[in-house]
Amino acid sequence: MSKKKNVQEMTTDEIKHEVRKAYSIVAGRGTQSSSPCCSSSTASEESSSSQSSCCDSLRNKSGEASNADCCGTSASPRAAEYAKSMGYDLSEIPNAASGSFAGCGNPVALAGLKQGEVVLDLGSGAGLDAFVAARRVGKTGRVIGVDMTPKMLASARRSAAEMGLANIEFREGDIEDVPVKDNSIDVVISNCVINLAPDKAKVFKESYRVLRPGGRLMVSDIVLNEELSEEDRNNIAKYTGCLAGAILEDKYLNYIRNAGFEKVSVVEKEGWGQAVSARIEAFKPKV
Numbered sequence: 138m139s140k141k142k143n144v145q146e147m148t149t150d151e152i153k154h155e156v157r158k159a160y161s162i163v164a165g166r167g168t169q170s171s172s173p174c175c176s177s178s179t180a181s182e183e184s185s186s187s188q189s190s191c192c193d194s195l196r197n198k199s200g201e202a203s204n205a206d207c208c209g210t211s212a213s214p215r216a217a218e219y220a221k222s223m224g225y226d227l228s229e230i231p232n233a234a235s236g237s238f239a240g241c242g243n244p245v246a247l248a249g250l251k252q253g254e255v256v257l258d259l260g261s262g263a264g265l266d267a268f269v270a271a272r273r274v275g276k277t278g279r280v281i282g283v284d285m286t287p288k289m290l291a292s293a294r295r296s297a298a299e300m301g302l303a304n305i306e307f308r309e310g311d312i313e314d315v316p317v318k319d320n321s322i323d324v325v326i327s328n329c330v331i332n333l334a335p336d337k338a339k340v341f342k343e344s345y346r347v348l349r350p351g352g353r354l355m356v357s358d359i360v361l362n363e364e365l366s367e368e369d370r371n372n373i374a375k376y377t378g379c380l381a382g383a384i385l386e387d388k389y390l391n392y393i394r395n396a397g398f399e400k401v402s403v404v405e406k407e408g409w410g411q412a413v414s415a416r417i418e419a420f421k422p423k424v
């Protein structure tokens with residue numbers, strides 16, 4: 138069997154290819170009766186190096202899960218149960234969306250969405266955050282989800298149709314080059330995705346570009362309290378599992394500030410150890 142390349146040896150296209158492959162598997166989980174969000178990967182997934190759960194990155198170095206993380210303390214909690222534990226209201230949400238949930242927080246909960254707002258979800262996956270946002274912004278508002286994994290997009294579109302949502306659309310695209318017009322969005326949300334982007338500075342510049350003046354960014358993501366070992370940093374399974382692409386919190390916040398945002402702050406943090414889930418907010422200046 139050929140040895141997997143180190144992350145450092147891979148081009149950004151190769152990294153994105155691995156990310157897509159990993160999340161194609163997650164997209165299929167929502168349709169299975171048992172859909173572990175965070176248990177260790179199945180044998181077939183491991184053979185394709187697709188340790189595709191952000192939850193794994195919230196384990197501490199000895200492999201224990203933090204109480205506050207999505208892995209909980211039980212062996213294999215399901216994605217939907219994890220989402221509920223973070224305050225998601227899953228009534229009328231199709232199983233495909235809750236079962237393939239792969240977030241590490243609940244960015245919509247603090248986004249203070251209002252009726253009529255236009256929301257962009259970066260890396261919308263199977264659509265859970267986008268669906269919750271669509272309920273909040275109502276018929277006069279709109280939600281756009283962007284993702285680069287066709288199976289996630291197909292699942293999200295099927296669920297949107299099942300829910301009869303007319304104020305939502307899912308676009309195929311890269312969050313480093315967002316297929317959305319300048320100054321057209323009120324709120325950018327994202328859940329456990331930006332750590333997977335090789336060029337995070339670009340993601341924040343794109344978020345700034347699409348937001349209207351005064352618009353806000355509200356993301357949940359994995360950030361590091363301490364640097365990773367070279368070995369971890371180079372492991373593609375840990376990259377797709379939301380650990381190896383994560384960066385130190387200060388660096389993350391600086392990328393946001395350097396994109397032009399103001400009032401950048403960490404609103405909440407969950408977990409402990411090397412990698413934690415942080416909820417971060419920032420604003421595009423009004424003028």
Ligand SMILES: C[S@@+](CC[C@H](N)C(=O)[O-])C[C@H]1O[C@@H](n2cnc3c(N)ncnc32)[C@H](O)[C@@H]1O
Nearest residue numbers: 160238239240260261262284285286311312328
């Ligand atoms: C950990 S999952 C999170 C999905 C969703 N936000 C949720 O909370 O369930 C990461 C998602 O981001 C998408 N993604 C990763 N990198 C991306 C990129 N550069 N551009 C667009 N989508 C990306 C993946 O396809 C996947 O659906």
